[in-house]
Amino acid sequence: MGTRLAVFCSVADQGVAALTNIAVLVVAARLSxxxxxxxxxxxxxxxxxxxGLSVSYVGQALVLERxxxxxxxxxxxxxxxxxxxxxxxxxxxxxxxxAFVPGDTARGLCALGAVLPIVLTQDGMRSCFSTLRLPHYALAADLVRLAAAVPALAAQPPDAGPARLVAVWGLSAVPALLVGAALLLPRLRGVPADPVRFLRRGHLGRRFVVEFAVGNGAGQLAVVGLGLFATPLAVGALRGATTLFGPMNVLFNACTVFGPPVLNRYRDASDKVRATALLAAALAVVAAAWATVLIFLPDRIGRELLGDTWAVSSALLPATGSQYAAMALGTCALLTLRVLRxxxxxxLQVVFSLLSVACLLTGYAVGGVTGAAWGLCxxxxxxxxxxxxxxxxxRRSGSRSGNVPGGVRRWVTGRRAERPKS
Known part of the structure; x- marks a missing residue:
């Protein structure tokens, strides 16, 4: 598969996955x-x-496999x-x-536990397809997931309990799981499985889990900080503005998950840096363009999207749009480092995630909700x-992790990689 088609399938797959999540929540909200x-x-x-923990521990390390x-x-x-x-x-x-704990929350979590192997295994196959340079297979499986999940939920009766909805949502992943297995297993036939490798010392996924925890922890801390020092309206305004940039999150996730296998098609580190720099510029332009569209969006349409929150969220769009342009640059830089070293x-994740929280709180103290948005930016x-x-x-140091194909493999597996034949 050519690089351009691989990128298209990767981004399309990420978009289908995001659309599935949105559709599931919308249908569940209408029924509940x-x-x-x-x-x-x-x-x-x-x-x-x-x-997120599964993708960080297994998927992000897997796509770096060489x-x-x-x-x-x-x-x-x-x-x-x-x-x-x-x-x-x-x-x-x-x-x-x-199973025997009363309450809707306990029953909902019980249902989640029952379907967890199905949904996590089905999603984990996406990383396998990416590593094997078969993103169109991941797209096919996720299209089946979307086609099965939405009708299955929509067929439930009004006021269906949350446990039932969770169970139906989880079981609706079975067709996608079977399709993914049918596409994947023939390409893995004859090779041994060594799941213990993911528990060995030096597994790179441990670092990615810490990064995920730090990033999400920082976000939660930011929400807690706004809850302590701001009004609920301020929190809703900031979240509403961020929600409008959901399409950008799809693109960022696609870069993070599917970018390494595409970049590894370039043998020279300079070519990898050049490719991600161009990608960063393109994503920043897209973010700025999307922000411009939202800023000039008629209030009638904005209220259809966010309701009463639109009035306060619309004032934050310049700051949030600038933040997403900066996030485009940062995402591509981290992607480059993830491939090179x-x-x-x-x-970087630890220091600057905490710094972002500090900027958020300082911005709110100086300029209210608008200041908080510019602080995040x-x-x-x-x-x-x-x-x-x-x-x-x-790059200037001539990092061996970017030039020796076995470098990443050694970190992931904890064993010295076999040098490829010249």
């Missing part, structure tokens, strides 16, 4: 009471966190087995512990500047 939807949202948030093709296939097979076993080890005890990203800009500075330093 306010209280029922609150429980469903809580359970879905728990799943999102578990999914070396002999036989070893890459073995890593994919090991990842599927590990994800299935780990999700079962978490989901089954969760379901068993909450994966260990370089964690310090400043934090994202500082992070992007530091990440690109680090990228230049790594």
């Amino acid at each position: 009471s306010a209280a029922g939807f609150s429980v469903f949202s809580l359970v879905y948030t728990v799943f999102t966190v578990l999914l 070396g002999a093709w036989q070893g890459v296939r073995a890593a994919c097979r090991s990842a599927v087995v590990f994800t299935g076993c780990a999700s079962t080890a978490i989901g089954v005890p969760l379901a068993a512990a909450l 994966p260990r370089a990203t964690l310090p 400043l934090g994202s800009g500082l992070k992007a500047g530091a990440a690109w500075t680090r990228t230049v330093v790594v």
